[in-house]
Amino acid sequence: MAEYAVQVQDVFKSYPTGFLGLKRKPVLNGVSLTVPRGTIYGILGPNGTGKTTLLSLIANLTYPDSGTIKIFGRDVRRNPEFVKRSINICSGNPNFLWSMSVAENLTYYAMLYGYLGREKRRRVERVIDLMELKAFRNTTFDSLSTGTKQRLALAKALLSDPALLFLDEPTIGLDPDMAIKMRRIIRQVHEEQGMTILLTSHYMKEVEETCARVAFLRGGALAAEGTPDELKEQVSFKVKDPTLEDVFLELIQ
Numbered sequence: 001m002a003e004y005a006v007q008v009q010d011v012f013k014s015y016p017t018g019f020l021g022l023k024r025k026p027v028l029n030g031v032s033l034t035v036p037r038g039t040i041y042g043i044l045g046p047n048g049t050g051k052t053t054l055l056s057l058i059a060n061l062t063y064p065d066s067g068t069i070k071i072f073g074r075d076v077r078r079n080p081e082f083v084k085r086s087i088n089i090c091s092g093n094p095n096f097l098w099s100m101s102v103a104e105n106l107t108y109y110a111m112l113y114g115y116l117g118r119e120k121r122r123r124v125e126r127v128i129d130l131m132e133l134k135a136f137r138n139t140t141f142d143s144l145s146t147g148t149k150q151r152l153a154l155a156k157a158l159l160s161d162p163a164l165l166f167l168d169e170p171t172i173g174l175d176p177d178m179a180i181k182m183r184r185i186i187r188q189v190h191e192e193q194g195m196t197i198l199l200t201s202h203y204m205k206e207v208e209e210t211c212a213r214v215a216f217l218r219g220g221a222l223a224a225e226g227t228p229d230e231l232k233e234q235v236s237f238k239v240k241d242p243t244l245e246d247v248f249l250e251l252i253q
């Protein structure tokens with residue numbers, strides 16, 4: 001059994017830009033990181049640093065210019081079916097079929113994942129329970145609050161029991177109390193199911209509260225990596241009782 005859920009090695013990624021897309025805009029410039037199995041791993045960085053791009057590369061939704069990416073020991077480019085079976089993604093800016101209800105949307109995804117009949121209904125009911133969506137079962141997506149939409153997005157991602165779960169800015173745009181609730185749900189799901197979670201955020205406190213390890217992405221490269229305590233230790237000679245925010249401020253100087 002592979003020790004690491006994710007191994008990213010020397011990954012470069014650029015996007016076409018300019019007139020007819022003839023130029024390339026570099027986004028990731030040689031990123032390497034390893035995510036131990038069963039942890040919640042945070043990727044922290046300001047907007048536009050390439051967090052979502054990194055997740056998309058690991059999910060095999062886009063390809064690197066160079067470098068290799070493995071999940072559970074297998075190269076993602078060579079094992080697309082394995083990747084599809086192993087992962088799911090929850091975005092903090094979720095989009096579902098607007099005129100369909102919570103239950104209908106989840107049933108639709110359960111079908112896409114290949115579940116039928118009783119198994120399909122069992123999975124839909126399980127995630128409705130887990131994400132406390134019972135009261136919204138028949139509410140259409142467009143009438144849900146932002147917080148409920150985000151819970152629906154997580155419910156959808158849990159339908160397939162992914163071994164590797166991507167949470168891309170899971171609390172973006174939420175009121176503080178809803179964000180706290182969402183983080184509690186994330187920790188609870190992780191505790192109960194033990195999957196590996198890769199969480200991106202530009203919100204340091206969130207990462208500090210939920211993640212066992214953190215990678216700071218800056219200027220297309222990793223500026224720092226480690227457990228929150230290890231990272232804070234690095235600035236403790238300067239700042240008394242440092243937070244991750246202090247580490248980050250130190251890094252961007």
Ligand SMILES: Nc1ncnc2c1ncn2[C@@H]1O[C@H](COP(=O)(O)OP(=O)(O)O)[C@@H](O)[C@H]1O
Binds near residue numbers: 015016050
């Ligand atoms: N499909 C794309 N085509 C061209 N540029 C893109 C594309 N996706 C992202 N970018 C650019 O790459 C950079 C990193 O984006 P992204 O990975 O979304 O960052 P983050 O998630 O950290 O905010 C941004 O400058 C963004 O505009």
Ligand SMILES: [Mg+2]
Binds near residue numbers: 053
């Ligand atoms: Mg993003």
